Amino acid sequence: xxxxxxxxxxxxxxxxxxxxxxxxxxxxxxxxxxxxxxxxxxxxxxxxxxxxxxxxxxxxxxxxxxxxxxxxxxxxxxxxxxxxxxxxxxxxxxxxxxxxxxxxxxxxxxxxxxxxxxxxxxxxxxxxxxxxxxxxxxxxxxxxxxxxxxxxxxxxxxxxxxxxxxxxxxxxxxxxxxxxxxxxxxxxxxxxxxxxxxxxxxxxxxxxxxxxxxxxxxxxxxxxxxxxxxxxxxxxxxxxxxxxxxxxxxxxxxxxxxxxxxxxxxxxxxxxxxxxxxxxxxxxxxxxxx
Amino acid sequence: xxxxxxxxxxxxxxxxxxxxxxxxxxxxxxxxxxxxxxxxxxxxxxxxxxxxxxxxxxxxxxxxxxxxxxxxxxxxxxxxxxxxxxxxxxxxxxxxxxxxxxxxxxxxxxxxxxxxxxxxxxxxxxxxxxxxxxxxxxxxxxxxxxxxxxxxxxxxxxxxxxxxxxxxxxxxxxxxxxxxxxxxxxxxxxxxxxxxxxxxxxxxxxxxxxxxxxxxxxxxxxxxxxxxxxxxxxxxxxxxxxxxxxxxxxxxxxxxxxxxxxxxxxxxxxxxxxxxxxxxxxxxxxxxxxxxxxxxxxxxxxxxxxxxxxxxxxxxxxx
Amino acid sequence: xxxxxxxxxxxxxxxxxxxxxxxxxxxxxxxxxxxxxxxxxxxxxxxxxxxxxxxxxxxxxxxxxxxxxxxxxxxxxxxxxxxxxxxxxxxxxxxxxxxxxxxxxxxxxxxxxxxxxxxxxxxxxxxxxxxxxxxxxxxxxxxxxxxxxxxxxxxxxxxxxxxxxxxxxxxxxxxxxxxxxxxxxxxxxxxxxxxxxxxxxxxxxxxxxxxxxxxxxxxxxxxxxxxxxxxxxxxxxxxxxxxxx
Numbered sequence: 142x143x144x145x146x147x148x149x150x151x152x153x154x155x156x157x158x159x160x161x162x163x164x165x166x167x168x169x170x171x172x173x174x175x176x177x178x179x180x181x182x183x184x185x186x187x188x189x190x191x192x193x194x195x196x197x198x199x200x201x202x203x204x205x206x207x208x209x210x211x212x213x214x215x216x217x218x219x220x221x222x223x224x225x226x227x228x229x230x231x232x233x234x235x236x237x238x239x240x241x242x243x244x245x246x247x248x249x250x251x252x253x254x255x256x257x258x259x260x261x262x263x264x265x266x267x268x269x270x271x272x273x274x275x276x277x278x279x280x281x282x283x284x285x286x287x288x289x290x291x292x293x294x295x296x297x298x299x300x301x302x303x304x305x306x307x308x309x310x311x312x313x314x315x316x317x318x319x320x321x322x323x324x325x326x327x328x329x330x331x332x333x334x335x336x337x338x339x340x341x342x343x344x345x346x347x348x349x350x351x352x353x354x355x356x357x358x359x360x361x362x363x364x365x366x367x368x369x370x371x372x373x374x375x376x377x378x379x380x381x382x383x384x385x386x387x388x389x390x391x392x393x394x395x396x397x398x399x400x401x402x403x404x405x406x407x408x409x410x411x412x413x414x415x416x417x418x419x420x421x422x423x424x425x426x427x428x429x430x431x
Numbered sequence: 432x433x434x435x436x437x438x439x440x441x442x443x444x445x446x447x448x449x450x451x452x453x454x455x456x457x458x459x460x461x462x463x464x465x466x467x468x469x470x471x472x473x474x475x476x477x478x479x480x481x482x483x484x485x486x487x488x489x490x491x492x493x494x495x496x497x498x499x500x501x502x503x504x505x506x507x508x509x510x511x512x513x514x515x516x517x518x519x520x521x522x523x524x525x526x527x528x529x530x531x532x533x534x535x536x537x538x539x540x541x542x543x544x545x546x547x548x549x550x551x552x553x554x555x556x557x558x559x560x561x562x563x564x565x566x567x568x569x570x571x572x573x574x575x576x577x578x579x580x581x582x583x584x585x586x587x588x589x590x591x592x593x594x595x596x597x598x599x600x601x602x603x604x605x606x607x608x609x610x611x612x613x614x615x616x617x618x619x620x621x622x623x624x625x626x627x628x629x630x631x632x633x634x635x636x637x638x639x640x641x642x643x644x645x646x647x648x649x650x651x652x653x654x655x656x657x658x659x660x661x662x663x664x665x666x667x668x669x670x671x672x673x674x675x676x677x678x679x680x681x682x683x684x685x686x687x688x689x690x691x692x693x694x695x696x697x698x699x700x701x702x703x704x705x706x707x708x709x710x711x712x713x714x715x716x717x718x719x720x721x722x723x724x725x726x727x728x729x730x731x732x733x734x735x736x737x738x739x740x741x742x743x744x745x746x747x748x749x750x
Numbered sequence: 751x752x753x754x755x756x757x758x759x760x761x762x763x764x765x766x767x768x769x770x771x772x773x774x775x776x777x778x779x780x781x782x783x784x785x786x787x788x789x790x791x792x793x794x795x796x797x798x799x800x801x802x803x804x805x806x807x808x809x810x811x812x813x814x815x816x817x818x819x820x821x822x823x824x825x826x827x828x829x830x831x832x833x834x835x836x837x838x839x840x841x842x843x844x845x846x847x848x849x850x851x852x853x854x855x856x857x858x859x860x861x862x863x864x865x866x867x868x869x870x871x872x873x874x875x876x877x878x879x880x881x882x883x884x885x886x887x888x889x890x891x892x893x894x895x896x897x898x899x900x901x902x903x904x905x906x907x908x909x910x911x912x913x914x915x916x917x918x919x920x921x922x923x924x925x926x927x928x929x930x931x932x933x934x935x936x937x938x939x940x941x942x943x944x945x946x947x948x949x950x951x952x953x954x955x956x957x958x959x960x961x962x963x964x965x966x967x968x969x970x971x972x973x974x975x976x977x978x979x980x981x982x983x984x985x986x987x988x989x990x991x992x993x994x995x
Binding site: 173179181226230231234236238239240241242243244246247248249250251254255257258365366368369372373376407408410411413414415417418421422425 | 481485487489534535538540541542544545546548549550552553555556557559560567669673676677680684711712714715717718719721722725726729
């Protein structure tokens with residue numbers, strides 16, 4: 142049943158969802174968009190982040206977002222290690238296309254199955270004061286479990302955008318995609334720069350994972366639903382463009398929110414893939430692409 | 432060896448396999464054997480696109496499920512013998528493969544891979560919401576107990592899958608030895624140079640996705656009769672997506688032999704593990720093997736054996 | 751119908767806001783040897799890619815052999831008789847040298863209407879091509895075993911195997927030694943004598959001057975000179991924009 146109230150709430154829910162999707166996608170925007178590394182295992186690392194937030198929350202009572210920040214360095218190191226293997230095994234041999242993709246595909250399933258073996262397939266969730274609260278303004282409903290991830294996600298975007306545009310390493314990361322020779326002339330090793338960038342991309346999975354488990358209960362295979370979403374957003378936003386990513390994330394959030402409000406939640410997963418296929422077919426450079 | 436002769440040899444080998452299975456006379460052998468044969472078809476089909484042209488398809492499960500659900504649909508709509516269903520499945524999944532390819536193959540290879548991941552979820556969402564074929568609850572497909580000539584229906588399913596494996600391997604080998612396979616290899620090596628040498632790359636890629644998709648759909652067509660009760664989660668199962676990539680890569684992607692060896696080794700291993708441990712451990716081991724092979728032995732088992740033979744020959748020669 | 755094999759009319763190509771080619775007019779007569787020079791980033795490679803169909807979405811018209819080839823893909827242009835070699839050699843790495851030559855024979859020559867080649871003919875023709883460039887004894891080796899100059903020769907042999915009317919050689923000599931450059935120039939002249947029109951894109955002036963009957967100069971996407979090599983080289987604008995650098 143269509144009503145203006147329902148539509149406005151769907152729109153706002155979509156925007157909040159989009160903010161969260163932006164956090165989920167930013168890692169892919171860096172690894173796939175800037176570095177051209179097709180890390181399809183990223184959603185699995187996000188679920189890993191969810192479980193780490195869950196353990197710290199359940200065992201020590203730490204707030205999930207604080208827990209994610211504590212885990213950031215570990216994710217950074219994990220990312221650096223994965224890049225090292227990727228670089229030696231595929232980039233140096235020139236086999237990124239087939240073997241590199243298969244490598245991440247393998248990592249995706251190893252991570253997922255390890256989580257299943259350790260935690261089982263039961264849904265897990267976190268405790269925090271704000272999980273069940275919401276702010277009501279007139280008929281508009283703002284659940285805090287959506288609002289807080291969305292706001293922190295936007296902060297994270299601003300921080301990364303500043304890092305990429307203002308610092309030496311950030312600029313070097315943006316340059317690595319375009320001109321490795323120039324980078325070498327600047328006495329920066331492209332491998333080192335790419336390692337840092339990839340490590341950052343994996344580190345974002347820690348926070349995105351915490352957001353995910355605040356928003357909804359998590360089980361190991363939930364990550365697969367996000368593969369299509371993150372790539373849809375990344376491609377729609379234009380590869381490597383952070384502002385594009387956030388706009389595309391909001392659009393997808395709104396599209397999904399309207400779909401589940403008016404057609405039922407079981408149709409929502411198809412929305413992102415539909416958008417992805419349409420983008421690839423008609424505008425592969427993305428919204429903000431040339 | 433000409434393709435016709437290869438086909439005859441494959442038929443003879445298949446007949447021997449069937450004879451041995453009958454001699455053992457244990458239904459489990461037929462059940463497990465069916466699964467391994469199904470993986471031979473899937474791995475070979477994946478390799479026609481992935482191994483020969485270098486385009487990675489993550490959506491094998493989608494094509495497999497497409498075949499399975501086209502059978503469920505026909506079973507309800509107008510029941511027909513399974514060989515006819517296999518042909519129908521081939522046409523439907525071949526066309527979907529062609530459509531997918533047409534939408535994404537003009538772009539970089541990574542986009543195609545991502546789009547195939549997407550296809551699996553879109554199709555699963557459609558099936559879950561389509562009540563005629565059972566929706567999320569699934570659909571019963573009652574299997575007759577017996578069939579003419581053979582008697583035992585499981586034997587019949589096994590024989591069908593054996594036939595599909597022979598067809599898939601013959602198709603793969605024929606392509607390899609034709610100018611088509613030659614064109615596929617130029618795409619894998621360097622698409623720009625291929626175009627400059629007159630190779631119609633887009634058309635060849637579309638041929639590869641269509642053949643590959645059609646064979647995967649054929650592998651899925653008898654599945655509802657094998658399992659008896661088809662749910663979206665079993666048709667779109669993880670193991671199909673993982674195995675159809677892992678088997679060719681672990682076996683070796685350069686020739687038809689690689690997927691065959693990979694499917695037999697991994698398929699049998701998994702049958703063993705599923706019986707003794709659990710199916711999660713199963714996926715874990717396949718995932719680990721996949722990662723280990725792409726990092727350490729990117730040319731697979733066939734490549735390993737070849738390099739050992741080459742080294743032997745080299746050592747035997749006087750320096 | 752005109753006597754020119756290739757006619758380019760106000761060809762333009764933009765990458766985003768960057769104008770790579772700006773209104774290029776160029777005519778090449780059948781049998782001619784044309785040199786194309788210009789500083790780095792002047793649009794030489796972009797021009798080659800537009801002519802050969804590797805880049806689309808250009809403005810203006812390209813006519814080849816009296817036919818407008820706009821909208822044809824790269825492989826169709828190769829089949830029509832336009833072949834190219836790449837600036838950095840791009841061999842098919844998983845195939846032997848002989849098999850590399852086989853590709854254009856199967857996919858370009860045998861794909862032309864009215865042409866049928868048996869396997870024996872293909873094998874013979876591929877051996878001829880390798881002999882022509884002096885790679886006959888390398889037929890069974892893989893590209894990774896070749897030296898730089900052999901790789902360039904393979905690149906030319908593969909382009910030649912497509913039996914082109916027009917050969918576009920994109921910096922076929924960069925990084926080669928003095929004698930190797932002479933080797934390739936002699937090879938290109940030999941091909942021209944067999945009736946093939948050749949456009950040579952090159953940095954090495956000695957090679958260009960020996961080879962070219964006519965010289966075309968590109969600077970910042972514009973054609974600034976077109977004429978007899980010695981006259982073009984004395985042209986003040988060329989000197990200022992290109993050689994004076």
